[in-house]
Amino acid sequence: xxKISILLVISLFSFLGIKAQDTVLMYHNGSVIYQNDVTNxxxxxxxxxTSNLLxxxxxxxxxxxxxxxxxxVFSNQGASYSNIIYVTYSDDTxxxxxxxxxxxxxxxVSGADVSILTxxxxxxxxxxxxxxxxxxxFYLESDKKFKxxxxxxxxxxxxxxxxxLKKNKTTTINVVDGTTNVxxxxxxxxxxxxxxxxxxxxxIGTGTLTCIANKKNGISSDNTLTFEEPTVNITINADExxxxxxxxxxxxxxxxxxxxxxxxxxxxxxxxGYDPSYCSAIGADSNITISGGSIIIEIPSxxxxxxxxxxxxxxxxxxxxxxxITSASDGATYTDSTGTTDSYTSSCxxxxxxxxxxxxxxxxxxxxxxxxxxxxDGTIIIMESEETTPNINVSATGEHFVxxxxxxxxxxxxxxxxxxxxxxxxxxxxxxxxxxxxENDGGEGLESKDTMFISGGEIVLxxxxxxxxxxxxxxxxxxxxxxxxxxxxxxxxxxTMTISGGLIIAIGQTAPEGGFDCDQNQFKITGGTLIxxxxxxxxxxxxxxxxxxFMKRNTVSSGQAINITDNSGNSLCMFQIPTITxxxxxxxxxxxxxxxxxQGNDSPNYGPxxxxxxxxxxNNGLVxxxxxxxxxxxxxxxxxxxxxxxGTEWNGYYENATYTxxxxxxxxxxxxxTSN
Numbered sequence: 001x002x003k004i005s006i007l008l009v010i011s012l013f014s015f016l017g018i019k020a021q022d023t024v025l026m027y028h029n030g031s032v033i034y035q036n037d038v039t040n041x042x043x044x045x046x047x048x049x050t051s052n053l054l055x056x057x058x059x060x061x062x063x064x065x066x067x068x069x070x071x072x073v074f075s076n077q078g079a080s081y082s083n084i085i086y087v088t089y090s091d092d093t094x095x096x097x098x099x100x101x102x103x104x105x106x107x108x109v110s111g112a113d114v115s116i117l118t119x120x121x122x123x124x125x126x127x128x129x130x131x132x133x134x135x136x137x138f139y140l141e142s143d144k145k146f147k148x149x150x151x152x153x154x155x156x157x158x159x160x161x162x163x164x165l166k167k168n169k170t171t172t173i174n175v176v177d178g179t180t181n182v183x184x185x186x187x188x189x190x191x192x193x194x195x196x197x198x199x200x201x202x203x204i205g206t207g208t209l210t211c212i213a214n215k216k217n218g219i220s221s222d223n224t225l226t227f228e229e230p231t232v233n234i235t236i237n238a239d240e241x242x243x244x245x246x247x248x249x250x251x252x253x254x255x256x257x258x259x260x261x262x263x264x265x266x267x268x269x270x271x272x273g274y275d276p277s278y279c280s281a282i283g284a285d286s287n288i289t290i291s292g293g294s295i296i297i298e299i300p301s302x303x304x305x306x307x308x309x310x311x312x313x314x315x316x317x318x319x320x321x322x323x324x325i326t327s328a329s330d331g332a333t334y335t336d337s338t339g340t341t342d343s344y345t346s347s348c349x350x351x352x353x354x355x356x357x358x359x360x361x362x363x364x365x366x367x368x369x370x371x372x373x374x375x376x377d378g379t380i381i382i383m384e385s386e387e388t389t390p391n392i393n394v395s396a397t398g399e400h401f402v403x404x405x406x407x408x409x410x411x412x413x414x415x416x417x418x419x420x421x422x423x424x425x426x427x428x429x430x431x432x433x434x435x436x437x438x439e440n441d442g443g444e445g446l447e448s449k450d451t452m453f454i455s456g457g458e459i460v461l462x463x464x465x466x467x468x469x470x471x472x473x474x475x476x477x478x479x480x481x482x483x484x485x486x487x488x489x490x491x492x493x494x495x496t497m498t499i500s501g502g503l504i505i506a507i508g509q510t511a512p513e514g515g516f517d518c519d520q521n522q523f524k525i526t527g528g529t530l531i532x533x534x535x536x537x538x539x540x541x542x543x544x545x546x547x548x549x550f551m552k553r554n555t556v557s558s559g560q561a562i563n564i565t566d567n568s569g570n571s572l573c574m575f576q577i578p579t580i581t582x583x584x585x586x587x588x589x590x591x592x593x594x595x596x597x598x599q600g601n602d603s604p605n606y607g608p609x610x611x612x613x614x615x616x617x618x619n620n621g622l623v624x625x626x627x628x629x630x631x632x633x634x635x636x637x638x639x640x641x642x643x644x645x646x647g648t649e650w651n652g653y654y655e656n657a658t659y660t661x662x663x664x665x666x667x668x669x670x671x672x673x674t675s676n
Contacts, residue, residue, distance in 0.1 A: 025073045026064070028128075033068065033086050033097040051090065064097060065090050065131060083124060087114050087138060089131030089155060100125055112136025113160070119143050126174075129153045129163075138163050145170035145199075150209060152176070156184040161191035168222065169199040175207035175230035184212040187238070193220035193245070200248075202226040203255070208233065213241050218259075220245040227293065231256040240266040240277040243297075249313075250284040252321065254293040257282075261297065265305040265344065271337030276344050280307035281325075287311055287353070290360070291319035297348075299327035301368060305344040308364075314353040314378070320388060321360045325349070331370035331416050333403060343403045343416040345370035354378035355423075357432070359388030364395070370416035371398040373436070380423040380448075382457070384431035393435045394420045400442035417442030420463065424449045427470070429479065431456040438463040441487065452493075454479050454502070460651060461485075466492040467506075474518070476528065478502040482651040484578060485509060489517040490534065497538070499627075500527040505575070505653060510582040511535025511621050525549050525627050531575055531653070532625030540627075542673040549627035551675040555665045556624050556640050558582075563639040563659035564626060572630050574644050574659055576652040580622065631669060639664040 024041060026034035036057065044055040046066065053069065055062040065088040085105075086097035094112045098105065104120035112133040118125065123144035132154040139161075140148070148163075148171065155162050162183045165171055173195075175181060185194045194211040200223040203209075210233040211218040218234035218241070219225065225246045232255065234243040243259035244250060263279035281297040282288065288311040299306040308325040309315065317323070331345030348364045348371075349355070355376045364373040373394035374380075382390060396418040403414040420436035420443070421427075427448035434457060436445040445461035445468060446452065452470040455477040461467035467483035467490045468474065474493040478501040483490040490506035491497070497518040506515035515532030516523065523538045526546045533556065540549050556562055558580040564573040624638065642661015647654045667676065 023075045025075055026069050027071045027073065028068050028086060028097075033084070033099060034062070034064065038074070052095075063095055064088075065095055068095070068097065068130065084126045084128050085116070086128045087130075089129070089133035089136050089153070091133060092135060094131075094133070094136060113139075115139040117141045129155075137161065139166065140164070141166045142169055143167060145172075147172045147174055149174040149176055149205075150179065150181040150207065152179040153181045153183070155182075156186075157189065158186045159188060159190060161185065161189060161193060161196050163195045164191060165195075165197040165199065165201075167198055171197055171199045171201040173197075173201060173203050175203060175205035175209045175232075177206045179207040180210075181207060182210045182212070185215050187214045189215040191215065193217040195219045197221045198223065200224045200226075202228060203230050203232065204228050205230050206255075207231070210234070211243075213238050213243070216241045217245045218243045222247045224249040224251065226251040226253065227255050227257060228253050229255045232258070234259045234281075236261045236263050236279060236281075239263040239279060241279050242283045243281045244283070246284045246286070248284070249286045250282060250288045250311075252288075252290045252293050252295065256294045256296075258296045259298070261299045261303050261306050261308075264303045267334055272339035273335035273337050275337055276305060276334060278305045278307050278310075278344070279303050280310050283307065283310045285312045287313040287316065288351075289316045289318070290321045290323065291317075292321050294322045295324070297325040297327075299325075299329045299346065299348075301328040301330060303329050304332055304346075305329060306346050307350050308348040309350070310347070311351045311353065313351070315349065315351045315355045315376075317355075317357045317360045317362065317390070318385065318388070319359050323360060323362045323364075325364050327366045327371055328368050329366075329371060330368040330398075331401065333401075333416075341404050343370070343401075345372060345416050347372045347375035349374045350376070352377045354380070354425075356381045357390045357392065358383055358385040359390050362390065362392045362394075364393070366394075366396045366398060366418065368398045369401050370418055371396055372419045372422060374421040375419065376423045377425070378423070379425045379428070380421065381428045382430065382432050382434065383428070384456075390432040392421075392432060395437040396420050396443055397437070397439050398443075399440045415442055417444070417465075419443070419447055420445045420461075422447040422449075426450045427452045429454045429457050429459065431479075433457065434459045434461075436461045436463065436467075438465065440464055444469050445483070445485075451475065453477075454481065459483075464488070466490070468492065471495065473497070476500070476502055476504060478528075480650065481505065482653075483507065485513070486581065487513075489513050490515045490532070491517070493518040493521070495519075496522045496524070498522075498524040498526070499530060500525075502528045503653065504528060504530050505651065506530070506532045506534070506625075507578060507580065508532075508534030510580065514538075514623065515625060527629060528627070529573070529629075530625060530627040531573060533577055533580070533622055535621055535623065537623055537625045539675065540673050542671065545672045547627055547629060548631040548633075548669055549625065549673055550631070550636075550667055550669055551623055551625045551673075552638065552665070552667050553623045553676070554621065555638050556622055558622070560640050561642055561644045561659070561661070562624075563642065563644075563661070565637050565639065566630075567635050567637075571659065572628050572636070573626060574647075574654040574657050576644060576649075576654070578652060633669050635666055635668045637664045637666055
């Protein structure tokens with residue numbers, strides 16, 4: 001029994017004998033919840049196994065839960081009433097303590113269902129909810145801004161929304177420090193959320209709020225939702241449900257948000273087919289801004305097509321948030337409203353607008369069929385701010401699946417493919433640390449359906465399909481890039497490519513794939529250090545290059561350490577080639593090893609034929625492409641098969657190290673582009 005019980009027993013014996021003290025005051029969390037003149041109170045006593053206090057007034061009886069009373073004071077001065085209305089739930093009953101001195105508040109209690117209406121301009125009222133009920137609810141209509149405090153509330157509603165805040169007014173929901181609150185709805189609920197608010201709503205307080213959504217959404221609002229401090233745990237059991245849903249914007253500035261999206265996609269009849277609706281963790285009809293706090297999202301394989309963070313507008317990630325999204329969600333095909341076969345796939349971060357990342361630690365793992373890490377319809381911008389550097393780690397390890405099957409000569413089969421980070425528009429990287437890993441066919445690292453611009457940052461890409469791919473143009477002016485594709489080209493553009501700065505290491509598959517590939521289009525090199533290893537490379541366009549580059553065939557092999565030196569023995573490059581497992585299992589056949597992709601108006605360079613097939617364990621017809629500001633005319637040596645010790649290493653690239661080994665081949669540079 002809490003201390004207040006002893007105090008109440010003493011009060012029962014001494015109450016009527018008090019003469020000088022003319023007012024009785026009861027407090028909860030420092031606020032007066034009951035006040036009356038002593039002469040108006042006949043007596044009070046504990047009832048219901050000491051769980052409630054019955055106060056017998058001259059003209060009324062009041063019942064208060066014992067756990068809502070912190071202390072009782074007798075005073076000759078009294079106290080001003082607070083602006084707090086206390087709602088305490090106890091099993092199938094709700095108790096109200098109304099401290100607001102106004103007759104314009106309408107309160108209705110039916111069992112444990114509470115309804116409060118204020119429509120007369122009353123402002124800054126706090127509604128403090130606590131207690132436990134297995135079938136209760138709270139409904140509020142207020143025409144002015146207010147505060148809703150959750151101070152140790154366990155509330156389940158079997159038929160209606162547990163907490164519904166109806167009018168479109170500014171709302172603060174205070175998850176009281178040190179308290180644990182659990183809200184649960186029912187699949188038969190008449191509403192769309194566990195907490196449904198119409199107005200712009202901000203969550204404060206450092207307590208814990210758990211929402212279990214069985215009907216649809218966890219927390220939803222018609223206006224902007226902002227999360228500043230609390231720990232919010234949401235479990236979505238409902239198909240097509242959302243953990244946090246706003247018809248406007250969502251802002252996360254602090255606190256901890258943990259969401260399990262256990263529902264799945266629903267195909268709704270539309271036209272000649274269906275329209276899919278997904279179970280997502282966080283969704284906004286406008287923008288989502290994340291500047292602090294922690295977000296952890298889990299999407300299991302049972303949730304097909306699930307989204308982690310989804311915005312119909314833009315997503316902006318800045319400051320120092322920690323975001324961790326894991327999705328095992330599979331994609332699948334369906335018939336759309338026009339009767340055409342289409343497909344849906346899961347995306348851990350998805351925006352119909354743009355994505356801007358200037359900070360934060362972001363870890364994403366997508367393992368389902370066709371699953372995508374970051375999938376943006378608009379532009380992607382990744383850059384450092386003055387205070388923060390983004391750290392982005394993405395893995396997309398799922399397999400692709402057939403979307404539409406083509407038949408006959410010239411037909412194509414379309415696949416829904418896994419992707420690391422994809423933009424349907426331009427993709428800009430100005431800074432930050434980016435790591436992407438994929439392991440199956442179609443798994444590209446960084447993809448732009450328009451132009452890829454890279455001017456800074458450290459980028460490490462280990463992929464099966466293209467590590468970097470762009471439809472219209474790739475332009476690299478700075479940064480450090482390691483791009484290793486085990487099954488395709490390392491850096492691939494369907495149009496032109498320009499490199500003017502940075503350190504670029506491009507490791508591709510054996511022929512017909514390679515390190516740098518822009519088909520027969522212009523490949524311009526004016527700066528930077530380029531190391532390319534693969535079966536082929538697009539030949540740089542000599543008429544536009546201003547920095548010398550060479551390509552040499554059948555000089556290096558998988559797993560070798562190499563050292564490129566000038567004729568005086570000065571090292572220009574030490575690099576440990578990773579293991580390259582040939583898809584072909586063959587080197588170039590007689591006379592067939594010397595083909596390089598040509599660019600611009602230059603004539604195709606077929607060169608001399610390579611030696612017979614190398615086969616597995618040989619050099620597999622590898623071509624070394626190298627360009628550096630330190631290259632000039634003259635003879636250079638390419639040492640291979642030795643070892644590298646000391647110095648500093650970054651993904652096989654060494655500086656200030658020592659190379660040991662004597663085996664080498666030579667190349668003489670006499671033009672802007674040399675190949676042999």
